Every structure is written in C-alpha cells, then in structure tokens.
Amino acid sequence: MNVAYFTLGESIVDIEIRAQLLRVPEVLSDLRLAQNRIPNMDLVSVMGSQDLFMQTPREFQLKLAQLLQEALFKRWKMSGATYDAIVERRKYGNSDQWRKSLKEILQQSAEFHFFVFGPGFDDLEYEVSKIRFREPPQIFLHEVISEDPMLDWFWPTIMQVAKLSA
Numbered sequence: 001m002n003v004a005y006f007t008l009g010e011s012i013v014d015i016e017i018r019a020q021l022l023r024v025p026e027v028l029s030d031l032r033l034a035q036n037r038i039p040n041m042d043l044v045s046v047m048g049s050q051d052l053f054m055q056t057p058r059e060f061q062l063k064l065a066q067l068l069q070e071a072l073f074k075r076w077k078m079s080g081a082t083y084d085a086i087v088e089r090r091k092y093g094n095s096d097q098w099r100k101s102l103k104e105i106l107q108q109s110a111e112f113h114f115f116v117f118g119p120g121f122d123d124l125e126y127e128v129s130k131i132r133f134r135e136p137p138q139i140f141l142h143e144v145i146s147e148d149p150m151l152d153w154f155w156p157t158i159m160q161v162a163k164l165s166a
Contacts, residue, residue: 001109004073004083007122008090009065015050017119021068022047024151030071062090069117076115076144083115089122098123103131111138119145 011017021027031043046052087105092098106112114124121141128139145151
C-alpha cells in the first residue's frame with residue numbers, strides 16, 4: 001500500500017531547508033500564486049530570510065509549510081507516482097489520536113510505502129516503532145525530495161546540515 005504522508009512541517013523553521021526549497025520550481029510557482037492572496041507580504045523574501053520568517057506568527061509559518069508540502073506533492077504526482085491513501089499528521093490533535101489512527105492504517109496491508117512530504121520524517125518513525133502487532137507489516141519510508149532524481153543532488157547535504165532523518 002502506498003501512502004502519501006504529510007508531516008507537521010516543523011522543519012520549515014530551518015533557513016537552509018527553506019532556501020533550498022525555493023530552488024524547486026513547483027514550490028516557487030505555488031509561492032507566487034499564494035502571493036496574489038497576500039499582496040502586502042513578499043512570500044519569497046519571507047522564505048529566504050530567517051529574521052522575516054521568525055517575525056511571522058507560528059500559524060502562518062505552518063501554513064507556509066503546508067504550501068511547500070502541497071507543491072512537493074504536485075511535483076511527485078506529475079512524476080507518475082501513485083498512492084492509495086493520504087495521511088496528514090497535522091489533522092491529529094494529539095499523539096494518542098495519531099497513534100490509534102496510524103495503527104488502524106497499518107492493519108490494512110502487509111506492506112507499506114510511506115512517501116513522506118516533510119521535509120524530514122517528524123515523529124513517524126518513532127510512532128511506528130511504538131505500535132505492537134501480532135504480525136508487523138513491512139514498512140518502507142521514502143523522503144520524496146531525496147528520491148527525486150532532479151532534486152537529490154542537493155538534498156542529502158541539506159538534510160545532514162539540518163540534522164533531519166532521511
């Protein structure tokens with residue numbers, strides 16, 4: 001089973017990650033489209049500046065993370081990738097709800113491929129490791145940026161600098 005998994009987007013706080021994501025055409029395109037809805041703020045400048053970014057409210061930062069994830073998801077789908085389900089971590093209020101839902105999903109198949117739109121994996125690996133199964137499914141985690149042949153040239157270095165697991 002292929003699952004498109006959207007993290008909480010917490011890694012967007014890292015300036016290196018944001019700066020590199022501005023190199024992804026779909027991200028830049030979606031930022032420009034969103035700019036039309038927020039004419040009093042230069043979104044590309046906010047993404048490229050730690051000071052400007054940190055001055056924005058936390059909720060706005062997470063909305064930017066969601067925009068980035070959706071742009072990466074569009075890019076992934078255009079590559080011909082397919083998925084059976086979408087799981088969005090941000091839709092679960094607390095870890096107990098998240099863990100319960102994750103366990104229900106993981107009981108649907110013997111093999112899972114999680115295609116992660118983070119960047120990074122957030123608590124997915126940890127939560128999966130805490131779930132007990134009679135017969136655990138095989139789980140494969142794929143960070144979509146690092147597996148994109150047009151983006152993999154810069155992403156591993158950024159992930160190391162940001163100390164994210166990928």
